[in-house]
Amino acid sequence: MDPNYNPQDIEAKWQKRWAEEKLFATEAEPGRPKYYVLEMLPYPSGDIHMGHVRNYSIGDALARYMGMKGFNILHPIGWDAFGLPAENAAIKHQRHPSEFTFSYIDRMRGQLQRLGVSYDWRREIATCVPEYYRWNQWFFLKMYERGLAYRKQSRVNWCPQCETVLANEQVVDGCCWRHEDTPVIERDLEQWFLKITDYAEQLLDDMKQMVRWPERVLTMQQNWIGKSVGTLVDFTVDDLWKPLRIFTTRVDTIFGCTAVFLAPDHPLVEMLLANSKEPTRLRAEVERIKFSSIQARVEADLAKVGADTGFTARNPYNGESVPIWLANFVLMEYGTGAIMAVPAHDERDYEFCTGYGLPVRTVIVPEGAAANAEANAPLHAMVDYGRLVDSGPYTGLKSEEAIVRMTRDAEANGFGKGTVQYRIKDWGISRQRYWGTPIPMIYCETDGIVPVPENQLPVVLPPDVKLTGQGRSPLANVPEFVNTTCPKCGKPARRETDTMDTFMDSSWYFYRYTDPTIATAPINKEAVKYWFPVDQYIGGIEHAILHLIYMRFFTKVMRDIGLVDFDEPVARLFTQGMVIKDGSKMSKSKGNVVDPTQLFAKYGADTTRLYILFAAPPENDLEWSDSGVEGAFRFLGRVYRMVAKHADKLQGVGAGNLTAQERASLTPEERRLVRKAHQTLRRVTEDMEERWHFNTDISDAMKLVNELTDFDAAAEAGTIRPAILKTALEFLVTILSLFAPHVADELWEGLGHSEPLLKASWPAFDAELAAEDELEYPVQINGKLRARIQVAASAGEEEVRAKALADEKVIQHLAGLRVVKVIVVPQKLVSIVAR
Ligand SMILES: [Zn+2]
Ligand SMILES: [Zn+2]
Numbered sequence: 042m043d044p045n046y047n048p049q050d051i052e053a054k055w056q057k058r059w060a061e062e063k064l065f066a067t068e069a070e071p072g073r074p075k076y077y078v079l080e081m082l083p084y085p086s087g088d089i090h091m092g093h094v095r096n097y098s099i100g101d102a103l104a105r106y107m108g109m110k111g112f113n114i115l116h117p118i119g120w121d122a123f124g125l126p127a128e129n130a131a132i133k134h135q136r137h138p139s140e141f142t143f144s145y146i147d148r149m150r151g152q153l154q155r156l157g158v159s160y161d162w163r164r165e166i167a168t169c170v171p172e173y174y175r176w177n178q179w180f181f182l183k184m185y186e187r188g189l190a191y192r193k194q195s196r197v198n199w200c201p202q203c204e205t206v207l208a209n210e211q212v213v214d215g216c217c218w219r220h221e222d223t224p225v226i227e228r229d230l231e232q233w234f235l236k237i238t239d240y241a242e243q244l245l246d247d248m249k250q251m252v253r254w255p256e257r258v259l260t261m262q263q264n265w266i267g268k269s270v271g272t273l274v275d276f277t278v279d280d281l282w283k284p285l286r287i288f289t290t291r292v293d294t295i296f297g298c299t300a301v302f303l304a305p306d307h308p309l310v311e312m313l314l315a316n317s318k319e320p321t322r323l324r325a326e327v328e329r330i331k332f333s334s335i336q337a338r339v340e341a342d343l344a345k346v347g348a349d350t351g352f353t354a355r356n357p358y359n360g361e362s363v364p365i366w367l368a369n370f371v372l373m374e375y376g377t378g379a380i381m382a383v384p385a386h387d388e389r390d391y392e393f394c395t396g397y398g399l400p401v402r403t404v405i406v407p408e409g410a411a412a413n414a415e416a417n418a419p420l421h422a423m424v425d426y427g428r429l430v431d432s433g434p435y436t437g438l439k440s441e442e443a444i445v446r447m448t449r450d451a452e453a454n455g456f457g458k459g460t461v462q463y464r465i466k467d468w469g470i471s472r473q474r475y476w477g478t479p480i481p482m483i484y485c486e487t488d489g490i491v492p493v494p495e496n497q498l499p500v501v502l503p504p505d506v507k508l509t510g511q512g513r514s515p516l517a518n519v520p521e522f523v524n525t526t527c528p529k530c531g532k533p534a535r536r537e538t539d540t541m542d543t544f545m546d547s548s549w550y551f552y553r554y555t556d557p558t559i560a561t562a563p564i565n566k567e568a569v570k571y572w573f574p575v576d577q578y579i580g581g582i583e584h585a586i587l588h589l590i591y592m593r594f595f596t597k598v599m600r601d602i603g604l605v606d607f608d609e610p611v612a613r614l615f616t617q618g619m620v621i622k623d624g625s626k627m628s629k630s631k632g633n634v635v636d637p638t639q640l641f642a643k644y645g646a647d648t649t650r651l652y653i654l655f656a657a658p659p660e661n662d663l664e665w666s667d668s669g670v671e672g673a674f675r676f677l678g679r680v681y682r683m684v685a686k687h688a689d690k691l692q693g694v695g696a697g698n699l700t701a702q703e704r705a706s707l708t709p710e711e712r713r714l715v716r717k718a719h720q721t722l723r724r725v726t727e728d729m730e731e732r733w734h735f736n737t738d739i740s741d742a743m744k745l746v747n748e749l750t751d752f753d754a755a756a757e758a759g760t761i762r763p764a765i766l767k768t769a770l771e772f773l774v775t776i777l778s779l780f781a782p783h784v785a786d787e788l789w790e791g792l793g794h795s796e797p798l799l800k801a802s803w804p805a806f807d808a809e810l811a812a813e814d815e816l817e818y819p820v821q822i823n824g825k826l827r828a829r830i831q832v833a834a835s836a837g838e839e840e841v842r843a844k845a846l847a848d849e850k851v852i853q854h855l856a857g858l859r860v861v862k863v864i865v866v867p868q869k870l871v872s873i874v875a876r
Pocket of ligand 1: 202203
């Protein structure tokens with residue numbers, strides 16, 4: 042072997058070999074156990090970044106490990122290729138978005154291949170081609186048939202710069218996430234929605250099946266879905282005789298209600314304005330609260346502001362009239378857009394009411410407390426359940442009983458009812474953009490909304506379009522696209538010109554990998570049956586709510602239309618941490634980006650991968666260190682030179698399991714080396730099965746390298762048998778192949794193997810060989826450490842006890858005392874009690 046480590050040559054050589062041998066190409070093999078490793082598909086932004094490198098290095102380590110364990114591996118990659126950035130670049134440079142997209146894909150594909158990830162490139166997909174997005178349209182039509190896709194007027198966040206609708210998550214400090222100094226405005230638009238709310242209960246319920254998802258992600262999804270069981274209660278607006286319906290989860294506190302809060306865009310507001318004695322003041326207040334409410338939507342800690350409308354509403358439980366206020370934190374989209382204010386028993390109401398001088402009235406006291414409703418105004422809201430006081434006929438009841446009784450009474454008296462509310466809203470998918478999937482709908486003057494017949498799919502994006510970044514949907518400016526004929530009556534009609542949210546594309550892409558070219562259906566049921574569920578999905582925590590909820594919703598719809606026969610697509614989820622440099626996430630705008638391709642050129646892909654897995658546990662954030670990269674490079678050089686030095690003479694030597702005779706005849710030195718090798722293998726194997734602390738796996742490998750270096754002289758002098766040395770080196774190289782696969786294959790070949798490591802099996806550790814010969818026990822006398830003893834690892838409790846009592850130091854300390862008790866904690870310590 043070449044005595045010097047030359048990563049550029051080694052990596053080029055193995056990438057070529059892997060491609061020629063189609064090492065990563067897999068097919069379904071019914072009957073053979075499979076493992077589907079999936080990393081979130083990247084947006085083709087032009088260059089891979091360190092976050093990608095981390096994501097894919099984690100996935101690759103797992104794919105290679107499971108591959109060597111004998112599983113049939115599916116490890117695909119593709120491109121989330123529609124979206125705003127390419128369109129914005131196209132507007133800027135007056136070129137077509139597809140030019141940018143495909144050139145970026147080519148560049149990033151090259152970079153991923155240079156990284157040497159074990160992808161089956163034959164399965165690559167791009168979501169922006171009609172062969173793919175026609176199935177988005179097909180899914181849309183299926184949902185429309187089932188009443189799951191519908192159109193409604195809705196109020197949206199609108200960025201005047203992007204000229205598009207923004208999701209709440211895209212509004213930062215009241216401004217656009219891309220245009221930090223452009224305040225978001227509100228607009229009313231006709232939009233297409235998918236009825237994800239129909240699945241809210243299932244999305245919650247099926248979390249029971251997601252036992253291998255991070256608790257944190259499940260909690261975030263639960264909060265996003267936001268189920269609350271409560272009561273609808275109809276107040277009556279005084280003088281106007283108009284019902285005002287509020288939603289509360291705590292009807293037991295309603296005798297403590299001292300105001301009603303309205304969302305500023307509540308439909309009743311117009312009526313209040315029309316009847317107000319001071320309409321000018323009220324109009325101004327409404328506008329002020331409206332503006333503040335846009336901000337409050339996205340900032341939980343924004344100051345609570347409100348305004349008195351001058352009207353009152355009557356509480357049907359006690360007939361009392363309370364003032365109606367506008368409040369910036371009450372959202373029209375949640376509940377009924379109106380809530381009762383119970384400052385004594387809700388923190389937010391407390392903050393608001395004490396700030397505005399509204400009364401605070403206690404109606405719940407802790408269980409067992411003196412029932413003294415005349416108590417002074419509390420300093421905080423008492424939000425717990427307790428016993429009702431000063432609550433008319435319900436006084437004395439426990440909260441739980443009161444909620445049931447009071448809800449029942451509301452129903453009986455016709456002023457309310459029990460209900461379940463969700464925070465999650467239907468998924469608005471309309472985008473006034475070009476670079477997305479056209480929504481397959483037609484508007485006819487006679488027939489209204491008419492779906493495009495399935496056999497006319499795909500509705501293809503017209504290639505010639507002028508993108509200006511101004512005004513309405515770009516497709517509306519393409520007459521050849523817009524003007525069509527009605528499928529029903531054949532008369533001239535107009536196409537929908539909005540395109541779909543790109544989250545549609547990523548909601549089912551991972552099914553397509555199992556048969557990426559199937560043209561007759563979105564997915565190949567047989568292939569899906571074999572490969573699903575995804576065994577391991579890996580990506581950033583930032584996708585916890587949107588993508589990871591939408592893909593679950595899609596799977597349930599696919600199940601209901603008979604495409605799949607399971608509820609959940611992903612068995613296990615892993616969320617990796619961010620890559621940080623100089624205290625913040627690497628980003629172009631912060632100027633703290635380390636370009637992976639420069640590292641490939643300087644150190645090689647193996648060093649980059651090894652470093653990124655060594656620098657931190659994969660779920661933690663990773664603080665970048667240039668000297669750490671240097672260290673990883675030096676380590677690989679050291680391993681390379683050490684193995685290369687022995688490789689030639691070990692080529693023809695057999696390795697692997699020791700015979701009984703070899704086992705019996707191990708010299709102490711050999712025993713030590715064998716033990717260390719099996720211990721390292723054991724630790725890495727156990728870790729790969731559960732925790733993925735690649736950083737400790739790599740440091741274990743480093744310790745093994747140190748150990749092997751200590752044996753160098755003995756190995757060269759021939760006092761260690763070659764087969765034993767070779768086994769230890771092979772363990773090391775096999776472990777290394779998870780993190781630095783190119784150099785590992787080079788060394789594996791140097792040790793005499795003709796096929797890449799992925800075709801070898803992961804070696805089994807031998808627990809007996811890995812066991813320590815002796816264990817050290819600290820010995821305490823009356824709680825004080827007095828001695829340390831060495832005992833054979835196989836020794837029983839009795840033997841440990843005897844050895845402790847026979848120890849010279851122990852005997853000295855026991856002089857003149859009587860031993861009362863000896864406690865042996867196996868493998869831990871001996872504790873002696875003496876008087
Ligand atoms: Zn914007
Ligand atoms: Zn028609």
